Amino acid sequence: MLTYAEDTTASSGDRVRRSTKIDLNEKIDRVTESNIQAYVNSSHATIEKRIQELDEEWDIERVLEVNASTLALTGLALGLTVNRRWLALPAVVMAFLFQHGVQGWCPPLPVLRRLGVRTRGEIDREKYALKALMTRR
Numbered sequence: 001m002l003t004y005a006e007d008t009t010a011s012s013g014d015r016v017r018r019s020t021k022i023d024l025n026e027k028i029d030r031v032t033e034s035n036i037q038a039y040v041n042s043s044h045a046t047i048e049k050r051i052q053e054l055d056e057e058w059d060i061e062r063v064l065e066v067n068a069s070t071l072a073l074t075g076l077a078l079g080l081t082v083n084r085r086w087l088a089l090p091a092v093v094m095a096f097l098f099q100h101g102v103q104g105w106c107p108p109l110p111v112l113r114r115l116g117v118r119t120r121g122e123i124d125r126e127k128y129a130l131k132a133l134m135t136r137r
Contacts, residue, residue, distance in 0.1 A: 015104020016060055016119050024113045032122060036129045047130050054127045059120040063112055068097045 017025055039047050058066075075089025100106035 011121070014121075016109065016113075017121075019103065019105035019109060020113045021110070024110075028113070028116060028118055028122060031116065032118070032126045035126055036133075039130055039133060042133075044134055047134050051127055051130055054123055054130075057123050058117070059123055060109070060112060060117045061120065063117050064097065064100060064106070064108065067108065068093050 035050075039050060042050075071093045072090035075086050075093065078089070079085070079087035096106040096108065100109065
């Protein structure tokens with residue numbers, strides 16, 4: 001069973017990690033560590049390229065926001081042009097987004113985490129570890 005964050009002052013990434021099953025967090029952490037280890041003997045240019053990729057990687061917040069807005073706008077358009085029942089879709093999606101904002105959890109979150117979508121903090125952990133690798137040389 002998932003655990004839910006009660007602390008609304010915690011960062012979104014912290015709430016997402018607390019709302020994610022432990023085994024999924026551990027899997028994401030292992031992938032991040034593996035990514036870092038893959039660059040241990042790489043050149044500065046190769047590491048800098050990876051850092052640029054990390055700067056462009058979408059975090060969980062961005063994925064949720066884009067998906068929510070896409071579904072809400074689609075439901076609105078269908079509700080206005082096809083059938084008013086489609087207006088339920090934006091209502092449900094906005095309720096999920098509200099729930100995520102308050103609790104750090106919403107129904108799409110476990111699916112996205114299983115797909116490996118990371119929090120900004122998890123992405124930054126890899127990025128700063130790679131920067132540390134570059135400064136050690």
